[in-house]
Amino acid sequence: MAEEIAPHLHFQYADTGHQEETAIAGMWLFLATEVLFFGGLLLGWMVSRHWQQAGFDAGGRETVLWIGTTNLVVLITSSFVYSAGLGFIEADQPRRLVQCCAVTIGLGTIFLALKLYEWHIDLSEHLFPAGPFKLHGSEADGARLFWSFYFVATGLHALHLTVGLGVLCWVIREARKGAYSAAWHTPVEVVGLYWSFVDIVWIVLYPMIYLVGRGT
Amino acid sequence: MSRVHRQLLYGWLGLLALVAIEFGASILPLPRGLRPALMLPALAMVAVVGVAFMRAKRGPSIVRVFAFAGLFWLTILLGLGMMDPLTRAVYTVQSTELP
Numbered sequence: 570m571a572e573e574i575a576p577h578l579h580f581q582y583a584d585t586g587h588q589e590e591t592a593i594a595g596m597w598l599f600l601a602t603e604v605l606f607f608g609g610l611l612l613g614w615m616v617s618r619h620w621q622q623a624g625f626d627a628g629g630r631e632t633v634l635w636i637g638t639t640n641l642v643v644l645i646t647s648s649f650v651y652s653a654g655l656g657f658i659e660a661d662q663p664r665r666l667v668q669c670c671a672v673t674i675g676l677g678t679i680f681l682a683l684k685l686y687e688w689h690i691d692l693s694e695h696l697f698p699a700g701p702f703k704l705h706g707s708e709a710d711g712a713r714l715f716w717s718f719y720f721v722a723t724g725l726h727a728l729h730l731t732v733g734l735g736v737l738c739w740v741i742r743e744a745r746k747g748a749y750s751a752a753w754h755t756p757v758e759v760v761g762l763y764w765s766f767v768d769i770v771w772i773v774l775y776p777m778i779y780l781v782g783r784g785t
Numbered sequence: 786m787s788r789v790h791r792q793l794l795y796g797w798l799g800l801l802a803l804v805a806i807e808f809g810a811s812i813l814p815l816p817r818g819l820r821p822a823l824m825l826p827a828l829a830m831v832a833v834v835g836v837a838f839m840r841a842k843r844g845p846s847i848v849r850v851f852a853f854a855g856l857f858w859l860t861i862l863l864g865l866g867m868m869d870p871l872t873r874a875v876y877t878v879q880s881t882e883l884p
Contacts, residue, residue: 590845597848601855608859612866619870649797652838656789765838772830780811781820
């Protein structure tokens with residue numbers, strides 16, 4: 570009797586379970602490198618704030634708190650919705666998965682739109698560090714450092730989020746073609762890991778940008 | 786509602802509660818040196834996302850090795866990077882005029 574081979578199984582794996590474990594482990598390894606990538610930013614924030622606390626905190630007080638907080642809730646919710654979609658495909662409900670992906674893309678787009686609006690406010694208030702700057706006096710240098718960190722950190726995060734939106738569109742396309750089922754949906758799980766990591770990055774950036782400098 | 790979705794819902798509600806705690810704590814008049822403690826709810830949120838949404842406890846054991854390695858090297862990076870700023874004694878030096 571001929572041995573039945575799963576359609577998505579690549580030759581180098583013993584079975585689909587082995588292939589799935591390898592893909593998930595590979596994404597976790599990539600995320601570990603991303604932790605160190607963003608770790609450099611975190612270290613930059615810690616060193617800069619240590620030496621120029623007053624100026625750094627003065628810069629932080631100029632951020633738009635309501636947008637940062639709204640975006641935090643939006644991104645947390647998007648991770649929840651995508652994870653729910655993963656739960657649906659595990660129960661063999663691909664249509665629900667597509668719906669969850671669409672909502673996740675909508676929430677991610679809201680995040681990006683709010684971020685673009687926030688950058689517009691920041692720039693119109695002369696908070697870009699290289700140029701005529703809003704803050705003057707002894708706090709100006711520290712505040713410029715803060716806003717350098719702000720634009721690099723939020724820019725890199727937005728770039729990661731944009732990549733995530735593209736990958737989510739790909740998941741929808743494949744799901745609509747019937748590529749995923751309860752038996753095989755490894756890409757859905759791997760993309761979910763990436764999307765949740767983008768969420769984690771914002772969870773860490775939020776207090777650093779919007780909260781620590783306030784109230785001082 | 787399935788057991789998986791119920792657990793996800795609890796995770797989401799827990800995260801929203803942590804956001805509220807973090808935001809509420811930020812209103813407290815903490816001294817400047819203690820303000821970084823506002824990161825603690827964020828660390829709890831990272832743990833919730835890792836367990837509830839990323840299923841870190843359910844995957845193959847190598848997943849936890851990679852997650853631990855990432856956090857370990859991050860600790861090395863931040864620890865060594867902050868070693869000098871946290872231990873350096875800053876002495877004020879009187880300005881001297883060159884002849």
